[in-house]
Amino acid sequence: MLEINNVHKTFNKGTINEKPALQGVDLHLNPGDFVTIIGGNGAGKSTLMNAVAGVWPVDEGSVVIDGENITGYPEYRRAKLLGRVFQDPMTGTAATMEIQENLALAARRGERRGLSWGISKEEKEQYHEMLKILDLGLEDRMTTKVGLLSGGQRQALTLLMASLKKPKLLLLDEHTAALDPKTAAKVLELTGNIVEENELTAMMVTHNMKDAIRMGNRLVMMHEGRIIYDVEGEEKKKLHVSDLLEKFEQASGGEFANDRMMLA
Amino acid sequence: MNLLALNPMTLFSALPGNIAQGMIWGIMAIGVYMTFRLLRFSDLTVDGSFATGGAVAVMLIINGVPAPAALLVSFCTGMLAGLVTGLLHTAFGIPDILSGILSQIALYSINLRIMDGKANQAVSVDKYFLVVSLRNIPRSLIVGGCIALAVILVLYWFFGTELGSAIRSTGCNPAMSMAQGININATKVLTLALSNGLVALSGALLAQYQGFSDVNMGRGAIVIGLAAVIIGEVMGEALIGKRLNFFGRLLFVVVGGIIYYIVVGLVLWMKMPSNDLKLFTAIIVAIFLAVPYLREKSRNSYAKAAKKGAK
Incomplete structure (x- = not known):
């Protein structure tokens, strides 16, 4: 359903603030896959979402949804294939x-x-x-x-x-992060129901590792613009937060202890 | 100033003319409402496109084109001006206010060219058929009122359609609009074009009403438009409150224009210097624009917090 092929994106190229945000990401989703994406700050989770949504063009690689190569589509043209929920509750609706x-x-x-x-x-x-x-x-x-x-x-x-x-693909970008715990739980439950009932293919970025394990059939961990861990099915269900923390520590060489993921 | 020396009859007799003029400016203010309130785009093109509308109409009429057709051409020319502003903003990334100013200044030269290089051009109601004229105020009131009402009805319908809803959402939340597949550049350009079309139509009516077009007739039009929008909003909300729907809002914009011109008539009647009129207008608009902000601030002020916290 979704093919992300070798996608690269660097922000502020050629300046002192150069930030290689995505460094060759490959991710293929089957129809009905619900993948949760975790990673530390600056790992490239939201950047990956934005690459799919077309907030800006990617530097390299391609994004294909349901056989349609959308790499060259501007944001509003991709919208026909995508459903999106943003981190900020104000962003997704027209207030007036x-x-x-x-x-x-x-x-x-x-x-x-x-x-x-x-x-x-x-x-x-x-x-x-x-x-x-x-x-x-x-x-x-x-x-x-x-x-x-x-x-x-x-x-x-x-x-x-x-x-x-x-939508062919539902993009959820930390959509419960700005809500209080009780409301967040309710919105998350609703998310699960909607994805299930409509048999949607979905990607969900989250900072909450428990949610990442509980929701969906697949889990992807990102670090420094790459996917470093990809697990699905039974293996995913058996994961514990401690397993994920260990993975993070390996990837980040111990620095991870200071990351706000610990709090999640 | 001796108020007793003023003749109330002259004020009263000037009233119908003020209303007619206010109605014509009200159509212009609806154009401002579309950009300023719905699109949240401060469009300064209008100072130029208003005069363009007048210039085009007068030149066409004195060259033998029937007045109603001249109005239509003025509308289209205004749309073109809005299109340019829209493209400067969307295709070339120029900030909204600056895009409008660029169009406005360019239109000054263009308007002079339209008027054969003259700063003004007369069109006499004795020689040509004009749709409105200060020499026939009753007809001007009827025609002006009908045109204003038609504009309101068409816009009320238009902003309820799928396309109109897309324009409203573009103004309210561009990110959400794009996520819903709306090409926000296209909706912005379209709105600017329609808005300036209305502004030019209004300019074409005013030129006929006063019997000439002038290269400076649009100077400060944006402020008059804003004054009408704001006066209309304040009145509409005060009189009708929460039940004020979109139709009512548009209607009250025109009412705002009328009230503005009644006040102008009053000021002139009181023999206040008419040169100060624009200063008064600017002050009034500034006050009305500041009131909502200041009200919110007074509810939420540091000084208040300090007073409470000091206890």
């Missing part, structure tokens, strides 16, 4: 627009936007049912401006929006 308007925007992801009405009556009914599943009471507030919702509510809405039009 109504809940139902946000959903209607997402329902037209990747389609030509013409002069037909922005939201139909059938859609409203459909959204009402979908919002009920979130169990946040949003179904009765469909004309409320999204800016009035809490971070957790907005993140749940973003998740719904990302999966409304079934």
